[in-house]
Amino acid sequence: MRPQLLSIEVTRPDAGHARLRLTGDLDFDTAPELLDAAARVRADGCHELTVDLGGVGLCDSSGLSAFLVLSRGGVGPLxxxxVGDRLQQLLDRTGLTELLAVERPTAGAADDVREVG
Structure with missing residues (x-):
């Protein structure tokens, strides 16, 4: 199976807030793209950062690490x-749920995230 590239759509719903909508795989090869995009919006004055993972097909340990880096490296909340069921399980098992603000999708939303060991 060929890996899916990551695309990041950046919107700014209001002053000081940026939303990064991810589509594709968040893994060793693509996690730096998320970190770079977040650094750019923070350099532009966005202190509050929302990462929408609804379009993520795979998230591995590098993706989880990126979330931790973003939460600790910013001046505002992440x-x-x-977040689908499988990714939520990874966040729970690693203790990241307690460190990050995680908003679950509404009932009936599809969960396409695959776990990678």
């Missing part, structure tokens, strides 16, 4: 949205 919120994860669109």
């Amino acid at each position: 919120r994860l949205t669109g």
